Amino acid sequence: MARVVDPVQKGLVVELGPGTGSLTEELLATGLAPDRLVLVEKNRRFCDILRERYPRVRIIHGGAEALHDLLADVDLWSTGGAQAVVSGLPLLSMLRETQEAILTQSHDLLSVEGRFVQFTYSLGAPASRAAIAKAGFQGRRVAHVWSNLPPAWVWYLEPAMAFAISPGESRSRAPASEIATEPVDRRQLA
Ligand SMILES: C[S@@+](CC[C@H](N)C(=O)[O-])C[C@H]1O[C@@H](n2cnc3c(N)ncnc32)[C@H](O)[C@@H]1O
Incomplete structure (x- = not known):
């Protein structure tokens, strides 16, 4: 999951549900x-542990379904948005509305090249397919981690239509309602 991070690329990385910090490490x-x-x-107790473990990392206590409000004071946009949202959340065991809220708000804070990364023990998608599509993502499995118990899949969720560009216009995301459901080769868009 950590391979999504490029330390020299601009943009913050947001981790959801870090627990006691093994993925953070x-x-x-x-x-x-x-x-x-x-x-x-x-979990407040986990936040205390994380603050002790990582005093230089910004730790926000709250539920990811309120991501927009929780990150209101974080400067994401001077670097063009987050390069990745890395999730340790048990998305599939959440209500579909909660999944959708988390995915939509994550989509909104990602840079045009950004990715939402999720692991799952499921053989299917790592969240409700309807929630993934409604949030404006398309998903693909990128790794199978046999050494995990139980074995897990790592998925990337990427903006289905990363951005629309026309000459002279700035890059902007297409609204989720206008997003194609067919896979899009992002290199062709760049
Ligand atoms: C499976 S654990 C993640 C373990 C973590 N990756 C680690 O390596 O220690 C899931 C974590 O998500 C947190 N969590 C669950 N629902 C959440 C939510 N809505 N918002 C933020 N964190 C949540 C839990 O408190 C827990 O710490």
Whole structure:
């Protein structure tokens, strides 16, 4: 999951549901500067542990379904949006509306090249397919981690239509309602 991070690429990395920080450790091991990582964790006790473990990382206590409000004071846009949202959340066991809220708000804070990364033990998608599509993402499996118990899949969810460009216009995301459901080769759009 941590391979999504490019420490030299601009943009913050947001980790949802970091628990006590084992994935956080891997994200920092990529060389990502601690002040470019933001953790959002619902469990207050875990937040205390994380603050002790990672004093230079920004740790926000709250539920990821309120991501927009929780990140209101975080400067995401001077670097063009987050390069990745890395999720340790048990998305599939959440209500579909909650999944949709988390995915939609994550989509909105990603840079045009950004990715939402999720692991799952399921053989299918890592969240409700309807929620993924409604949030404006398309998903693809990128790795199977046999060494995990139980074995897990890692998925990337990427903006289905990353951005629309016409000469002289700035890049902007297409609204979710206008997003194609067919896979899009993002290199053709760049
Ligand atoms: C499976 S654990 C993640 C473990 C973590 N990756 C680690 O390596 O320690 C899921 C975490 O998500 C947190 N969580 C659950 N629902 C959440 C929500 N809505 N918003 C933020 N965190 C949440 C839980 O408190 C828990 O720490």
